[in-house]
Amino acid sequence: MLYFKEYEPSNSQKDLIRGFQILHMKWEDRESLPPPYITCLANTEQNLYFYPKDRIAVLPTPAAEGTPAPFAAVTGPKNKPVGLKFGRDYLMIKVAFQPTGLYRLLNIPMQKTANRGLNAADFFSGETALIHQQLERSESYDEMFALVSEFMDRQIAKGYQPEDSLDRVAIKMLDPFAKNSLPEWASMACLSLRQFERNFTSRVGISPKTYLRIVRFENAMKVKNQSPEKSWSEIAYECDYDDSSHLLREFRQFAEFPPGKLMHQQTSGYGDFPSG
16 A cells, blocks of 8 residues: 655744655555665755654665664755665655754754754654554544644744844755855855855755755756656756766766666655655
8 A cells, every 4th residue: 555645834834844644554465565675865944754654764775784773763864875775564744944944943953953863752752652553543634643743832822043044045055946156145144255164064965055955856856757858868868967977977976876777766755655
């Protein structure tokens, strides 16, 4: 079985949260779904995940044992791919934050979260144990969303960092068609270039240069996913790469497999796995 649904944040949450997702994949037999191993490509996301059923494992290869994730995990952006293996009953509730939303809520340097997941219990005290029990007892996906949304309301009510001009700039930088240079982005944030790079890395988790590269890379993946008939040369031109070899070099870091394998590789957010 496969279930996927996206939920909008409330007006009081939109300052920090981009949206919620629920993904449920159950391998009742091995023929009904793709192999329960995916590559999570490089991305700019700050997320909070809940896994009420079988835990996900982070591993370097499909044959490896991997490290089980905690019930609730905080994750930051990735500048390299991560392998994920699912249990037979995979249920994920995802809170997707604005580019600096998790920083503003937790007030920690986001470099700590880059390319890894941290136990959310370390940041939300004993509350994760309670919501774990509530989610396990839930009888519907909408009820699960309501529980997680209420959990986030309680965390937000405790207070968070006020919005900074850099926070607004980081959102604008998600536009793959924006042509601004780093000094121009820094000026929009009312910072020197050096201040901008330092503060951005702390609030987002990766450098602004890497962030922009990943935004463009993700746009290329989106174009290919929506228009598989397009050649990579066409996509490279459309997504403002110097040439197809430039895009190939980005694949080596952000995917670790060549572009030609994308439509045959199980990856998070593309193909058979709508999220991860």
